Amino acid sequence: MPKINTYLNFDGQAEEAFNFYKSVFGGEFMMVQRMSDMPGAERLPESERNRVMHISLPFGTNDVLMASDILPSAGHKLTVGNFSYISVFADSREQADAFFNGLSQGGNIEMPMEDAFWGDYFGSFQDKYGVGWMINFPAQHQG
Known part of the structure; x- marks a missing residue:
């Protein structure tokens, strides 16, 4: 696959x-x-x-x-932007919080970790290197 x-x-x-x-x-x-x-x-x-x-x-x-x-020297240029995110699915709310808190240090929080309207526990941010992250704990795995 x-x-x-x-x-x-x-x-x-x-x-x-x-x-x-x-x-x-x-x-x-x-x-x-x-x-x-x-x-x-x-x-x-x-x-x-x-x-x-x-x-x-x-x-x-x-x-x-x-x-x-x-x-x-080869003409490469890096443009930091919001064109992509890394979406991480955690195994628990605690793991989601640990990932969010660790990776967002020094970054820009867009949405803090919270229960989202669609039912998942979710947050997003740009880390201190400009990389976009979405941290998610799906509703179907919650108690």
């Missing part, structure tokens, strides 16, 4: 962001590759060689959060 994994881009903050995400979700990185690991890396500016080419953090049993840094 097909599956979807979330892939994020950063401008030199991929490792910092993923260490932050790891501090909230736990787990161990599956892979961390640097730009210096790729063929032709010697042609990159020194300031870009330690950037992350690929990093991945398993989440739950079947999902993986992945990312890389852009290369400004």
Whole structure:
């Protein structure tokens, strides 16, 4: 069956962001590759060689959060915006609160965690890196 994994881009903050995400979700990185690991890396500016080419953090049993840094020397530009969110479905209200409170530190809360009109326990925010998150504990799993 097909599956979807979330892939994020950063401008030199991929490792910092993923260490932050790891501090909230736990787990161990599956892979961390640097730009210096790729063929032709010697042609990159020194300031870009330690950037992350690929990093991945398993989440739950079947999902993986992945990312890389852009290369400004290759003409890449990062535009932070509200075009996407990572939607996390928690196993309990307590876990939803822990994810929300951990990830929203230093960010911009759009909707605090509360019982939403559709019945779910829900909140949304942009984290301190500009990534949009929706935290959800579905009504059908509640007492």
